[in-house]
Every structure is written in C-alpha cells, then in structure tokens.
Amino acid sequence: MRRAAADLLFLTLEKRRTLDQAMAExxxxxxxxxxxxxFAxxxxxxxxxxxxxIDLALAPLLSRPLQAVSPAIR
Known part of the structure; x- marks a missing residue:
C-alpha cells in the first residue's frame, strides 16, 4: 500500500501525471x-x-536547494 502511494506520488511529481492518470498507470x-x-x-x-x-519544513534541513532533490527522495 505504501509502495502504491509512493508510485502515485512519483508519477504525479516526476512524470507530471494527474492523480487519476497515475492511478490508471x-x-x-x-x-x-x-x-x-x-488508503493508498x-x-x-x-x-x-x-x-x-512539507517542502517548507524540509528546505532548511537540506544542504542543497529543494529543486535539486529528486522527487523520489523528497
């Protein structure tokens, strides 16, 4: 279930799919x-x-700009 949710996030953030498209793919x-x-x-x-x-909370903790961090890690 967590893997499915992570894959949905990857497809929406990295591949620029809508959530509905991501669920289909x-x-x-x-x-x-x-x-x-x-639940996923x-x-x-x-x-x-x-x-x-989430980005605002993470940004001060990173040694490089948030845009340089892979969405899979973010």
Whole structure:
C-alpha cells in the first residue's frame, strides 16, 4: 500500500501525471484492491495537498536547494 502511494506520488511529481492518470498507470496501485487502494489514494492525495508545507519544513534541513532533490527522495 505504501509502495502504491509512493508510485502515485512519483508519477504525479516526476512524470507530471494527474492523480487519476497515475492511478490508471501505476502497476503497484493495480496490484492492491478494496480498502487498501482507497488508503493508498488517500495517502497520495494528502501528500500532494500538503506538499507546500512539507517542502517548507524540509528546505532548511537540506544542504542543497529543494529543486535539486529528486522527487523520489523528497
């Protein structure tokens, strides 16, 4: 479930897909079903919604600009 949520985030942030497109393309998301699928979507949605706050919290802790950090790590 966490892997599916991470893949959704990767597809939206790195590949510039909408969340709906990412859900249609994500193999890890397709492998889960029912409540787990809903929870993975909720995790990804919450992370995207709070991305600005997450970035603000991380920026002072990084030795390089946030834009230089891979979305997979971020």
């Amino acid at each position: 994500s193999a890890p998301f397709e492998e889960i079903d029912g409540p787990d699928r809903g 979507r909720a995790i990804a949605s919450a992370a995207l919604r709070e991305l600005g706050r």
